[in-house]
Amino acid sequence: MPSVAIIGGGHNGLTAAAYLARAGVDVTVLERLPHVGGAAVSAQAFDGLDANLSRYSYLVSLMPEQIIRDLGLDVRLARRRYSSYTPVPGGDRGLLVDAGDEAATRASFAAIGAADDADGFAAFYDRTTRLAAALFPTLTQPLPTRQAAREAAGAASAWSEIVDAPIADAIEAAVGHDLVRGVIATDALIGTFAALDDPGLEQNRCLLYHVIGGGTGDWDVPIGGMGQVSGGLEAAARAAGAKILTGVTVTRVTPDGEVTWEERVGGLPTGSPGLAIGTQLTAEFDLVLSAVAPHVLSALLGEAGVATPRPEGAQVKVNMLLSRLPRLRDDVAPEAAFGGTFHINETYTQLQRAYAEAAGGRIPDPLPCEIYCHSLTDPTILGPDLRASGAQTLTVFGLHVPDRLLTPETNDGMRVALEEAVVASLDSVLAEPIRPLLLEGGAGPAIETRTTLDIEEALAMPGGNIFHGPLSWPWLEHEPTSVAEAWGVATGHARILMAGSGARRGGAVSGLGGHNAAHAALELLRP
Secondary structure, eight states: OOEEEEEOOBHHHHHHHHHHHHTTOEEEEEESSSSSBTTSOEEOOSTTOOBOEEOSOOOBSSOOHHHHHHTTOOOOEEOOSEEEEEEOTTSSOEEEEETTOHHHHHHHHHHTTOGGGHHHHHHHHHHHHHHHHHHGGGGGSSOOBHHHHHHHHOTTSSHHHHHSSOHHHHHHHHOOOHHHHHHHHGGGTTTOOOOTTOTTOHHHHHHHHHHOGGGTTOOBEETTOHHHHHHHHHHHHHHTTOEEEEEEEEEEEOTTSEEEEEEEEEEOSTTOOOOOTTOEEEEEOSEEEEOSOHHHHHHHTTOGGGOOOOOOOOOEEEEEEESSOOOBSSSSOHHHHTSSEEEESOOHHHHHHHHHHHHTTSOOSSOOEEEEOHHHHOGGGBOHHHHHHTOEEEEEEEOSOOGGGOOTTTHHHHHHHHHHHHHHHHHTTBSSOSGGGBOEETTEESEEEEOHHHHHHHHOOGGGOTTSSOOOOSSBSSOOSSHHHHTTOBOSSTTEEEOSTTSTTOOSSOSHHHHHHHHHHHHHHOO
C-alpha cells in the first residue's frame, strides 16, 4: 500500500487526506495544533457568552459542490440576499445592492447620486459572471493553458479587463461615482496589499478569485460556522482510514520523502496516550503533501538560502458580539445593511489614499473595513438565550494593514491602535457608537482583535498572509511538463506536492489545493 504524509491539518490537508484514504492510500496527517481545521474553525471566543464564531475564515465561495458530494460532507451553505451596503462617508445615505430586488437597487444608486452607474455596475458583474461560468469548472481539473482558458471565457466576458491590464482601468471605465468604484475595487484588495493600478496585477488576481466562486461569485455562510466545514472533512478523512496526528511539529522534510516530527502534547491517533513530550519520529513516505505555506515548506527542506520569500498579509481582523445591531444614519433597516457585506470608508479615493498611507508606514485614517454579520444568516451559531435577546455577531476585516507595520516588540501596542482604528472607522458611519453595544463576557467587552502577527503565531501563516503567498492565475502559459505541474501542485521536488492555499489554485476556504494534490498524487502512485 502506498504511503503519503500530509503536513498540516487545515481544511486542504483534510481534503487531501479524505480523497487519498478513500482510494486506499496509507495516509498520515501531521498537525501542529491540538486540533485540526487551521483557519476554518469555530470557537467560543468570549468567555461566558454562548456564541460559536468563525474566528478566522468566515465565508465560502470557492469550494466546489463536487468536493462536498465526493466526500459526503454534511456542509450546508446559506446564500445571503443582500450583496452589500456602503454608507456615503460623512453623509446619511448609502448604497444597498439587493440581489433580490433590482428596482430597489436602482433606487439606491439614484439616492446617492449614482443613477447613471446602475447599468455599468450590473454590466461589469455580468461580464465577471460569464468569466466565472467558464473558469470555475476547471478548478477541479488539470490546469488549462492560457489560450484554452481565454477561448472558453469568450469575448463577452471580463477576461481582457481582469487579465490584460490593471483593474483600475476597468473600474474607471465601468462606473464613475467614487463610492461605486470603491465597491468594485474592494474585491481586488481583500487580503492583498497592492495599488489598484499596480502593473504586477496582484490586485487583478485577487479580484478574479473573488468573482468566480461557484460560477457566480456569490459568497455563502456555512450553517453552523466554519467548524462544520473542517469538522466534516475530518470526519470523512477518519472514516476512510486516515491517521490524523495532532500536537506534533514537523521539523524536517527531505526531497526523497523522509519526514521527521516531534511529539509535543500527546495527541496521536484517537484513543492513543501519545508519546513522551519531545519524542522525535522519522518515517519515509512515497509522497509528501505540504498543506503549509510554501515559505514554511522551504524552511523544513533546509532551503533557507533559496527559500520562498516570506509573504506579507495586509489585514486586521476584529470579532465582536453585540446586544443588537447598531442604528444607521440611513433609513435602510440594519438587518438589510448588515445582511451582506457592509463596506466602511471604502470609496475609490479612500482606498487609494489608504494604500499610500500604509505604504508610507502609517495606519490609514480612516481605515477601510468590511463587516460580515453571520448571525443574521445563520442564527444557530448563537445559543438560545443570546438568540432570543437579539444579540448579533460582527466580523470586521480591516484592509491595507501590511505586516511591515508591526514587529514582535510593537505588536501589543499596534493591536490596541488597530482596534481603535477599526472602531473609529465604524463609528464614523453609524448613528451611534459601537462600544456601548458590546456584550460583557467573562474577560470584559466582547471584542477580539487579531493582527497579522497574531495570525502568524496562531496559524503558522507567515506574515499573516491568508493566502499563504501571492495568488496565481488558474491556468498555465504552456503545456505542462509533469503531472504535478498539470494539477498546479508542483514544488522543486518530484516527491513533494503543494496541497494547501499555496498551490496554484489555492487561497480561501475551497479544498482545491487538497483536491488537486490528491488527484496528482493518485496519478503518480498508480502502478
